Amino acid sequence: MDTGHSAGRLERYQTLITGFLAVGAAFVTVNAMKRTDQEQRLRHAEQMEQAKRPERFARQRIVETYPAVFDYLASEAELVGRMMNEGTLDIDRPIVERVAKFCVRLHQIMKDESIRSARPFFDGSIEMNLNFLAYKDEEFEKDEYREFLKDLAISVLDGTLPDTESRDYFFRLCHAIQDMRRPLTALSIYFAAFADDQAFG
Incomplete structure (x- = not known):
């Protein structure tokens, strides 16, 4: 073997x-x-x-909410601006109420939690427009516009003409609102387009 x-x-x-x-x-x-x-x-x-x-x-x-809101505010801002440009802006009850409602609605929007929670996802131009609105809102807050507009409305209802300082401040508010028309329009278009993308996407 x-x-x-x-x-x-x-x-x-x-x-x-x-x-x-x-x-x-x-x-x-x-x-x-x-x-x-x-x-x-x-x-x-x-x-x-x-x-x-x-x-x-x-x-x-x-x-779902804000395209119409931004569009409404943009149209209100445009109306205020047009009245100023035409030189027909008298400080009467309708314009005081319009400005007051605009300012209050803007403040509600800028403090809304749904806006705050979504801001990290916005692109640069939208964030810039929101920052502009927030800045204006802070300026209004600093000047305590609510109290001013309430007092102005009371004087208008009483038929008392506002003094020069109050008149100047009111016009400053109107100019600030006019400045917000473009950002508000941009935001309305952006969110409406996003809603369409969601619907067809």
Whole structure:
């Protein structure tokens, strides 16, 4: 019996078996890595989708409400500006009420939580317009426009002409409102377009 030949053949078989096992192990490892990679990509896609939900939800809440509101305020701002440009602006009850309603509505919008929650997702031009409106709103707040307009309305109802200082301040409010027409129009168009994208997207 040739034990040396048998031992050599057995050694070759062992080498082949070891090689097959190594290839098999590598195949299993590669498959496991691919599966893990696919699972990670799937998890990442799910996380990205979840991350986008607050953005969509926040913006959706706004587009359902604010295009019409911004459009209304823009038309009011344009009307105030047109009256001023035509030189027909008398400080009477209708114009005082219009300015007061505009200022109060603007303040409500700028403090609205739905606007605040969606602002991180706005593009630069929209954020710039909102910052402009917020700045104007802060200026109004600083000047305590509510109290001023209330007193002015009372004097108008009484038939008392406002003094020069009150008249100048009222015109300053009107100029500030006129300045807001463009940003308000831009916001109305932006949110209306986003609403259309959502409807057809």
